[in-house]
Amino acid sequence: MIWQLDLLILLLVVVCALATITVKDLLSATIIFGVYSFLMCLLWAEMGAVDVAFTEATVGAGISTVLFIAAILRTNRRSKD
Amino acid sequence: MKALALIATVITGILLLYGTRDFPAWGDPQSPANRHLSPYYIENAVAETHVPNVVTAVLGDYRGYDTMFETVVIFCAGMAVASVLRRNKS
Amino acid sequence: MDGMLQEVVAKYNYWIYVVLMMIGFYAMIGKRNLVKKLLGMNIFQTAIILFFVSTGVKRGGGIPILDKYKVLAEGIDPTQIVNPLPHVLMLTAIVVSVSVTGVALAVMQRIHREYGTLEEDEILERISE
Amino acid sequence: MKQRLERATGQHPGDSPIIKTSVRLLVPFVQLFGLYVIVHGHYSPGGGFQGGVALGASFILLALAYDLKTSIRHFSEGANAVLANTGALIYTGVAALCAVMGGLFLDYSALDKLIPLGPIEWRSFGIFLVEVGVGLAVMSIMVSLFWDISSGGEMDEGL
Numbered sequence: 001m002i003w004q005l006d007l008l009i010l011l012l013v014v015v016c017a018l019a020t021i022t023v024k025d026l027l028s029a030t031i032i033f034g035v036y037s038f039l040m041c042l043l044w045a046e047m048g049a050v051d052v053a054f055t056e057a058t059v060g061a062g063i064s065t066v067l068f069i070a071a072i073l074r075t076n077r078r079s080k081d
Numbered sequence: 082m083k084a085l086a087l088i089a090t091v092i093t094g095i096l097l098l099y100g101t102r103d104f105p106a107w108g109d110p111q112s113p114a115n116r117h118l119s120p121y122y123i124e125n126a127v128a129e130t131h132v133p134n135v136v137t138a139v140l141g142d143y144r145g146y147d148t149m150f151e152t153v154v155i156f157c158a159g160m161a162v163a164s165v166l167r168r169n170k171s
Numbered sequence: 172m173d174g175m176l177q178e179v180v181a182k183y184n185y186w187i188y189v190v191l192m193m194i195g196f197y198a199m200i201g202k203r204n205l206v207k208k209l210l211g212m213n214i215f216q217t218a219i220i221l222f223f224v225s226t227g228v229k230r231g232g233g234i235p236i237l238d239k240y241k242v243l244a245e246g247i248d249p250t251q252i253v254n255p256l257p258h259v260l261m262l263t264a265i266v267v268s269v270s271v272t273g274v275a276l277a278v279m280q281r282i283h284r285e286y287g288t289l290e291e292d293e294i295l296e297r298i299s300e
Numbered sequence: 301m302k303q304r305l306e307r308a309t310g311q312h313p314g315d316s317p318i319i320k321t322s323v324r325l326l327v328p329f330v331q332l333f334g335l336y337v338i339v340h341g342h343y344s345p346g347g348g349f350q351g352g353v354a355l356g357a358s359f360i361l362l363a364l365a366y367d368l369k370t371s372i373r374h375f376s377e378g379a380n381a382v383l384a385n386t387g388a389l390i391y392t393g394v395a396a397l398c399a400v401m402g403g404l405f406l407d408y409s410a411l412d413k414l415i416p417l418g419p420i421e422w423r424s425f426g427i428f429l430v431e432v433g434v435g436l437a438v439m440s441i442m443v444s445l446f447w448d449i450s451s452g453g454e455m456d457e458g459l
Contacts, residue, residue: 006184007183010184010187011187013187013191014187014190014191014194017191017194017195017214018194020198020210020214021194021197021198021202021207021210021211021214026204026206026207029206029207029210030210033210033213033214036214036217037217040217040221043221044221044224047224047225047228047253048228048232048233048234048235048253049224049227049253049257049258049261050234050235050236050345051134051136051137051258051262051345051346051347051350052220052224052258052261052262052265053345054345054346054350055262055265055266055349055350056217056265058350058353058354058357059265059266059268059269059353060213060217060265060269062353062357063269063353063356063357063360063442063445063446064213064269064272066360066364066446067272067273067276067445067446067449068206068209068210068272068276070276070446070449070450071206071276071279071280071449072206073450074280074283074449074450074452075206075279075280075283075289076283076288076289079204079206079207079289079290080203080204080290081202081203081204081207082201083201086197086200086201087197087201089200090193090196090197090200090201091193093193093196094189094190094192094193097189097192098186098189101182101185101186101189104182104185106181106182107181107182107183107184107185107225107228108228108229108230109229109230110229110230110232110250112226114226114227114254114257115226115227115229115254118256119227119249119254119255119256120249122255122256123235123237123247123249123252123255124246124247124249127237127239127242127243128242128243129420129423130420130423130424130427131239131420131421131423131424132342132424132427133236133237133238133239133242133342133343134235134236134341134342134343134344134345135235135236135237135252135255136235136255136258136259136262136345136347137341137342137347137427137431138427139255139256139259140259140262140347141347141426141427141430141431142406142408142423142426142427144259145395145406145430146406147259147260147263148263148391148430148434149391149392149395149406151263151266151267152387152388152391152433152434152437152438153388154266154267154270155266155270155437155438155441156384156388156437156441157270158270158271158273158274158441158445159273159384159440159441159444159445161274161277162273162274162277162444162445162448162449163444163448163453165274165277165278165281165453166277166280166281166448166449166452166453167448167453167455168453168454236343236344236345262349266349273445273449276449277448277449280449280452284452
């Protein structure tokens with residue numbers, strides 16, 4: 001456990017979460033959400049939860065992002081806020 | 082509307098931050114969550130199931146009901162998506 | 172002063188989890204777009220999962236994959252290994268979260284097919300017409 | 301969906317031979333990795349769920365690089381439904397078999413009366429059987445979720 005690394009990843013996670021909910025283009029928001037998931041996976045691997053990190057890497061950054069992109073391309077890409 | 086949402090969020094956040102005062106320090110090996118049930122799993126899981134990965138042993142054996150109904154939840158999600166989206170082809 | 176610094180070092184992780192949860196909560200109730208609401212719900216879920224996983228951390232603890240023959244021969248000290256129980260529970264929670272995301276996206280597509288938009292106020296207008 | 305994407309971006313998407321060839325070479329290795337994750341879940345991070353998602357991701361990759369028809373041709377709708385039910389049935393079947401053999405529900409050591417391997421080995425092996433069931437169910441459900449959402453339930457032209 002290296003606390004400098006821990007603090008850096010936590011701050012990056014907060015920045016990614018803020019960017020996800022403020023960006024108006026939904027496709028960009030989804031890609032930033034994928035980045036958020038990968039940073040979260042890094043955080044869990046650093047905490048010693050290797051199984052949870054693996055699951056988040058396959059599910060949160062893989063399947064979930066693909067499902068969001070598929071649904072956004074079938075509907076609107078722009079959002080008003 | 083947005084101001085109201087912001088106020089509600091900030092009030093919830095302040096209440097939760099106030100709640101963290103009573104938490105044990107982060108990474109404390111003697112915190113209540115670490116003392117109660119998990120020492121049994123760490124000490125006995127390998128001897129009782131011969132599985133070196135303790136998470137798999139607890140997931141598949143000690144807490145099998147959890148995993149079974151998790152599978153049922155995924156199955157129901159697939160059913161629900163198919164029945165919501167697919168149109169009648171006749 | 173020294174006691175305050177100790178408090179900050181012991182608790183700053185929890186404060187950042189609360190900030191993450193607030194971001195997700197604000198997106199759920201403040202944003203009007205349904206996809207934004209769903210992204211906010213996912214952020215909320217990951218913040219809560221992060222909190223649960225962090226309750227099992229022990230400083231200097233190893234990962235919960237043990238050496239089988241060594242453990243069978245001489246046993247193990249539980250304070251050296253991180254707590255595996257929150258990991259198991261949160262594994263289930265992640266699985267349920269992806270199922271919820273799938274069903275919500277399907278319902279969203281159905282709404283778009285019906286009303287032609289995903290903005291909450293416009294949908295309410297169409298319903299009241 | 302291809303036409304809609306074309307209108308949105310102004311260029312023809314995703315028809316490059318580089319992507320198609322590399323995906324065709326990559327898919328078998330992704331599937332092999334998924335099987336490895338399921339089978340090796342006792343000794344390393346992984347297990348039924350993660351391996352099932354990796355197996356499903358290989359078919360999703362096929363559908364993304366080619367089109368939905370190719371993915372359905374390689375893994376038909378009927379097989380998808382059958383595998384999803386089989387996976388859920390393996391889990392509950394093993395659990396019920398334990399109860400039938402005289403133990404508790406989900407107590408794998410009762411299966412020792414069927415094939416005598418020793419109760420502790422049976423607990424290890426029972427976890428493996430269950431993980432295979434979870435992997436099959438998760439793989440089919442993930443693929444079917446992607447098919448439904450990316451084609452709007454029509455199953456003809458996908459993403």
